[in-house]
Amino acid sequence: IAVYIVTTLGVVLFGVLEGVALGIAVAVGVALHRLTRTRITHRETEDAHHIRVRGQLTFLAVPRLTRALHQVPRGSRAVVELDGSFMDHAAYEALQDWQTTHTVQGGEAEMTGRAGARIAEPTSPSHSCCRPWTPWRNHHCGEPAAALLPGGPPAPVRVHELADGLGAFQRDTAPHVRGELARLAREGQxxxxxxxxxxxxxxxxxxxxxxxxxxxxxxxxxxxxxxxxxxxxxxxxxxxxxxxxxxxxxxxxxxxxxxxxxxxxxxxxxxxxxxxxxxxxxxxxxxxxxxxxxxxxxxxxxxxxxxxxxxxxxxxxxxxxxxxxxxxxxxxxxxxxxxxxxxxxxxxxxxxxxxxxxxxxxxxxxxxxxxVVASPAPGGPHEVPGEVPGEEVADAVR
Missing domain, CATH: 3.40.1050.10 (Carbonic anhydrase)
Incomplete structure (x- = not known):
């Protein structure tokens, strides 16, 4: 609200460009203020270890988040309360990886919101715990945790695994590649x-x-x-x-x-x-x-x-x-x-x-x-095709 008020007053008093610039400055200040006010605490009760996150959870807070999560003993029950309105990808990855490891090791990990309501990950019909942007990752996630451990019991047979995967392709991937595949069908490989x-x-x-x-x-x-x-x-x-x-x-x-x-x-x-x-x-x-x-x-x-x-x-x-x-x-x-x-x-x-x-x-x-080392991202420094920065690429065998 403060950003809109400052922008409006700036436009009225000083002009459009000046008002927009003031609004951007206030927005940046508010964002930085929120980032610095993130609080992560660990509290132990009789039934669980409670990790509470108050404020914006971004990559800047990942080291503190990781330290707090590592205080939870292996095999215990943990509740992570997310009392904020924003979480970036780095923080999500850190939470997800810890939750997976903690569960496989015999513990319980529960994510809750401000009011204590349990938070569930977005689901898909093919693999309920796989992330939508990496549907191939961790396709054994629906199996019991014990089946993922060395020497654990065999995982149950999933009869419709192929059909589920094909359905996910038709729903999520086919619309994006249909045009290119149609071209290849016309022109040949x-x-x-x-x-x-x-x-x-x-x-x-x-x-x-x-x-x-x-x-x-x-x-x-x-x-x-x-x-x-x-x-x-x-x-x-x-x-x-x-x-x-x-x-x-x-x-x-x-x-x-x-x-x-x-x-x-x-x-x-x-x-x-x-x-x-x-x-x-x-x-x-x-x-x-x-x-x-x-x-x-x-x-x-x-x-x-x-x-x-x-x-x-x-x-x-x-x-x-x-x-x-x-x-x-x-x-x-x-x-x-x-x-x-x-x-x-x-x-x-x-x-x-x-x-x-x-x-x-x-x-x-x-x-x-x-x-082979990573090449620059598109739009980065120009590189000679076929060369790898900092390393000499292996010659081809002729």
Missing amino acids: RPSQLFLTCSDSRLVTSMITSSGPGDLFTVRNVGNLVPAPGTESADDSVAAAIEYAVDVLKVRSITVCGHSGCGAMQALLNAPPAEAEPATPLGRWLRHGLPSLDRMAAEGSSWATLKGRPPADAAEQLCLANVVQQLEHLRAHEAVARRLAEGTLTLQGMYFHVGEAQAYLLAPSQNLFDR
């Missing part, structure tokens, strides 16, 4: 890259490459393997995808992407020496990874490295060696060799560390996987 990676569910190719419909021609298999052509056990499925991408779609680059915690690489390390025909399809498929195992053994443990730190263990070392080996197998494909000779195709190795959400690109001359 023209991807610039063939992206060959593992089937691991934690590896979301569109997310880590910031790509959309029509950008990547993707091949996924267990262990991101490229069977060498001409061998008795060569795989026509992968070879057909490579031929189609290179000769028909005319992609300009091929990326082989490995990742941390790869079960296929761990299986190769643990497998006994191959003396007989494997009894299962998985065992027969993993034979395509044996050259990677041989390469790591022949070259030594320090042959392929991550810039900034050595590989954590033999499994990670094998993941890196496997990327390099599959690039060698790619070069042996006739279509790839021809385009490489013409200079119209580039091969690239990549490693993604799942737990760190960190991507690495291969610099082939040193067999070094170089960390």
